[in-house]
Amino acid sequence: MLRALLLILSVVAIAHAELCKPDAQNAFKVRISIKTALGDNAYAWDANEEYLFKAMVAFAMRRYSSKSTTQISNVLLCNVTDRVSFWFVVTDSSKNVTTVPGSEVEAAIRMNRNRINNAFLLSDKTLQFLKITSTLSPPVEPSTPVWLIVFGVVLCLIVAGIVFLIVSGIQKHKKKNKESTERENLEEKVEVTLENGIPCEALDLKAGHINGVFAADDDRFTSL
Amino acid sequence: MPQDLSATPETPKEDDRPKWDNKFQYILSCIGFAVGLGNVWRFPYLCQIHGGGAFLIPYFIALVFEGIPLLHLELALGQCLRKGSIGAWNTISPYLGGVGSWMVSILVSLFYNTVLTWVMWYLINSFQEPLPWSVCPLNENRTGFNEECYESTAVNYFWYRKTLNITPDIAESGTFQWWLILCLAACWAIVYLCTIRGIESTGKAIYVTAIFPYLVLTIFLIQGLTLPGATEGLIYLFTPNLNTLKNPRVWLDAATQIFFSLSLAFGGLIAFASYNPAKNDCEKDAVTVAIVNSMTSLYASIPVFSVLGFKATTAYWDCLDRNIINIINEFDLPEESIMRQNYTSWISFLNSSYPEKIAGLKLKSCDLQEFLDQSVSGTGLAFIVFTQAIILMPGSQAWAILFFIMLFSLGLSSMFGNIEGVFTPLLELQILPKSAPKELLSGIICLISFLIALCFTLGSGSYWIDIFDRYAASVPLLVIAFFEVIGVVYIYKIKRFSEDVEWMTGRKLSLFWQITWRFISPLLLLIVFMAFVTLQMQKPPSYTAWNPNYEGFPMKEEKVYPPWVQAICVLLAALPCVCVPLVALFHLAKQKRRSKEPSLVPPELSSCQGANSNFPHPKE
Numbered sequence: 001m002l003r004a005l006l007l008i009l010s011v012v013a014i015a016h017a018e019l020c021k022p023d024a025q026n027a028f029k030v031r032i033s034i035k036t037a038l039g040d041n042a043y044a045w046d047a048n049e050e051y052l053f054k055a056m057v058a059f060a061m062r063r064y065s066s067k068s069t070t071q072i073s074n075v076l077l078c079n080v081t082d083r084v085s086f087w088f089v090v091t092d093s094s095k096n097v098t099t100v101p102g103s104e105v106e107a108a109i110r111m112n113r114n115r116i117n118n119a120f121l122l123s124d125k126t127l128q129f130l131k132i133t134s135t136l137s138p139p140v141e142p143s144t145p146v147w148l149i150v151f152g153v154v155l156c157l158i159v160a161g162i163v164f165l166i167v168s169g170i171q172k173h174k175k176k177n178k179e180s181t182e183r184e185n186l187e188e189k190v191e192v193t194l195e196n197g198i199p200c201e202a203l204d205l206k207a208g209h210i211n212g213v214f215a216a217d218d219d220r221f222t223s224l
Numbered sequence: 225m226p227q228d229l230s231a232t233p234e235t236p237k238e239d240d241r242p243k244w245d246n247k248f249q250y251i252l253s254c255i256g257f258a259v260g261l262g263n264v265w266r267f268p269y270l271c272q273i274h275g276g277g278a279f280l281i282p283y284f285i286a287l288v289f290e291g292i293p294l295l296h297l298e299l300a301l302g303q304c305l306r307k308g309s310i311g312a313w314n315t316i317s318p319y320l321g322g323v324g325s326w327m328v329s330i331l332v333s334l335f336y337n338t339v340l341t342w343v344m345w346y347l348i349n350s351f352q353e354p355l356p357w358s359v360c361p362l363n364e365n366r367t368g369f370n371e372e373c374y375e376s377t378a379v380n381y382f383w384y385r386k387t388l389n390i391t392p393d394i395a396e397s398g399t400f401q402w403w404l405i406l407c408l409a410a411c412w413a414i415v416y417l418c419t420i421r422g423i424e425s426t427g428k429a430i431y432v433t434a435i436f437p438y439l440v441l442t443i444f445l446i447q448g449l450t451l452p453g454a455t456e457g458l459i460y461l462f463t464p465n466l467n468t469l470k471n472p473r474v475w476l477d478a479a480t481q482i483f484f485s486l487s488l489a490f491g492g493l494i495a496f497a498s499y500n501p502a503k504n505d506c507e508k509d510a511v512t513v514a515i516v517n518s519m520t521s522l523y524a525s526i527p528v529f530s531v532l533g534f535k536a537t538t539a540y541w542d543c544l545d546r547n548i549i550n551i552i553n554e555f556d557l558p559e560e561s562i563m564r565q566n567y568t569s570w571i572s573f574l575n576s577s578y579p580e581k582i583a584g585l586k587l588k589s590c591d592l593q594e595f596l597d598q599s600v601s602g603t604g605l606a607f608i609v610f611t612q613a614i615i616l617m618p619g620s621q622a623w624a625i626l627f628f629i630m631l632f633s634l635g636l637s638s639m640f641g642n643i644e645g646v647f648t649p650l651l652e653l654q655i656l657p658k659s660a661p662k663e664l665l666s667g668i669i670c671l672i673s674f675l676i677a678l679c680f681t682l683g684s685g686s687y688w689i690d691i692f693d694r695y696a697a698s699v700p701l702l703v704i705a706f707f708e709v710i711g712v713v714y715i716y717k718i719k720r721f722s723e724d725v726e727w728m729t730g731r732k733l734s735l736f737w738q739i740t741w742r743f744i745s746p747l748l749l750l751i752v753f754m755a756f757v758t759l760q761m762q763k764p765p766s767y768t769a770w771n772p773n774y775e776g777f778p779m780k781e782e783k784v785y786p787p788w789v790q791a792i793c794v795l796l797a798a799l800p801c802v803c804v805p806l807v808a809l810f811h812l813a814k815q816k817r818r819s820k821e822p823s824l825v826p827p828e829l830s831s832c833q834g835a836n837s838n839f840p841h842p843k844e
């Protein structure tokens with residue numbers, strides 16, 4: 001009994017070793033950079049983290065294929081290095097000693113990449129699945145480009161400034177013209193007034209008034 | 225008799241010519257005109273490639289024997305004759321047509337404002353988070369980055385594709401870039417706003433545009449010195465290498481840099497000085513402006529090189545980090561086992577134990593000197609190198625906005641001088657009737673310039689701007705300055721001119737000016753001109769084009785100008801120069817027709833003191 005058990009265990013172990021080794025079929029290499037991502041808050045990579053990793057991969061497989069047959073024990077890890085990098089495969093429990101095709105695993109991981117990253121507090125760059133490319137998120141584009149708004153503001157200010165300067169220039173010009181025409185009128189009036197030698201008002205007042213000086217002086221003119 | 229009769233226009237004291245509000249405004253305008261983009265992006269580059277601190281020796285020699293005398297001559301000329309460039313030249317002798325410098329001012333205004341357009345485009349794009357030149361856009365199916373951007377850098381992509389949308393060849397004009405047209409319109413509107421009434425409006429604007437760059441340079445100086453790697457950059461810049469002085473190219477570059485930096489022979493300085501009161505110490509002004517200009521160049525090179533040193537250091541660290549990651553991944557070593565400090569010891573250890581693996585990694589050799597050696601000048605410095613450095617600084621939006629506003633102010637204050645060089649002669653020639661307001665003339669100038677400058681917004685626009693910069697703004701200025709000196713010294717006669725200057729400054733003209741004006745400066749100009757032309761002729765005129773389909777991409781492709789473009793280059797260089805003999809011939813023919821004796825000596829009345837005491841009825 002014991003011997004049979006040992007035999008089965010060793011067969012399983014060898015089978016596992018066959019399935020999970022570097023560059024095996026349907027195996028993927030994972031590289032984790034905890035210190036780069038978290039700095040001082042970095043946690044150590046130990047057996048518990050490995051367990052979590054197996055759980056996340058099983059979760060991804062379950063969500064992708066929506067059949068609840070993948071167990072944590074189906075995910076095999078091997079060749080863990082100090083870098084923290086390792087290889088993993090996902091075995092198929094229905095068909096013994098075979099691995100799930102790489103394309104399925106890849107699609108499952110891709111679909112749930114965000115959840116896997118967040119479980120480890122890492123990102124696409126620090127939790128790398130080599131050979132699995134990640135879709136890049138599109139940059140956030142506002143509906144109107146920001147530069148157009150800034151440009152609009154600047155242009156409005158400039159146009160307002162130009163209009164203000166032109167209008168004030170025209171007003172100054174008009175005022176100067178009005179002043180100079182007023183001055184001209186005043187000069188004309190003064191000239192007209194002076195030209196005759198006698199102020200106009202005086203003439204008006206004296207309209208029709210006989211000048212006694214000349215009227216009285218008949219002796220100037222010799223009598224005929 | 226009514227007392228409100230004001231003084232008649234015949235009183236020889238007031239005239240309609242605009243005046244500076246105060247002396248400070250005039251000095252500031254001259255400084256603003258002289259201090260321009262070249263002080264920031266050309267002088268530090270020249271310092272770097274010509275042996276650092278050693279370059280200052282030919283630079284100061286050129287300043288003393290070429291820069292200051294020519295500057296003094298222009299300011300004295302304008303102040304004495306109280307006319308713009310065309311009027312001043314005509315007064316010296318009708319045979320020296322002044323149209324040359326006026327034409328150069330127009331050509332330079334056209335392309336200079338387009339450079340300001342690029343600055344404005346970057347400025348309004350700096351208000352975004354993240355900065356648009358820091359990330360590459362994705363390609364169509366979102367699997368990776370845009371190929372052109374990925375192969376070069378995001379900064380290059382934003383400049384060549386998103387800003388210029390450059391064509392691979394100058395012969396391909398491409399289409400109009402509507403965003404550049406908008407910015408060009410805004411720039412010309414700003415120029416119109418500031419120059420709307422001539423110096424009355426620029427005099428107010430200059431307080432901001434001339435002083436603000438110094439503030440920003442100081443801020444960048446403080447920030448730059450705190451950045452890591454700044455000291456490496458500064459040491460690299462200023463370490464003197466006296467061997468470079470044996471190369472005549474260095475002396476030529478120093479002479480041309482001083483000449484173009486002071487904005488001589490544009491006619492703008494003559495125009496500025498013509499608005500001065502007649503009795504003003506132009507000698508002190510000239511020395512002040514020249515020294516401030518040179519000091520600004522030196523002052524600007526410190527933050528520029530701190531930032532460049534920072535950029536080189538960061539690039540060096542990136543190179544090291546990339547190598548370290550590759551090694552760690554390959555050998556599965558724990559993280560942070562190899563740091564920058566022990567990199568070299570690790571490399572030597574690994575190379576001895578696993579040489580094939582190391583060779584298979586194809587590691588790039590990281591050399592700080594190599595990164596520091598990547599020197600750039602001109603638009604490349606501002607729009608590629610500096611913008612890349614700004615991304616690496618914390619709070620990059622603020623630094624970008626500050627930097628581009630500074631560049632914009634520097635360029636704008638130089639534009640005032642250029643536009644004044646165009647505006648003042650037109651005002652004196654009375655192109656428009658007297659009743660038309662000044663605002664109309666400046667509006668027409670700005671509108672026509674905007675329409676012509678639209679051709680710089682085409683895909684091949686930046687190639688054309690390089691052509692204008694190299695040919696229209698270089699050789700003609702040397703020729704015009706040479707004729708200026710010869711005209712004043714030998715046709716107007718130095719004796720009369722020194723009497724005029726003595727009348728204006730109140731002291732006798734010192735021997736230094738006599739010697740430099742008579743012999744040294746014209747000789748220097750002649751030598752510089754011949755050396756310059758010889759150097760240009762040595763190789764066929766070529767340019768570097770940005771061609772994504774080129775095998776060596778992202779290196780730029782070296783191309784030769786097609787013959788029709790070469791013809792335009794020659795035209796641009798020759799047209800302003802050829803004005804002088806053309807106008808001379810024209811006047812000669814006119815005199816011969818009148819059958820009078822052609823005389824080169826203008827009447828006595830046109831000297832300074834004559835113009836100011838026997839005051840003609842003001843035409844302005």
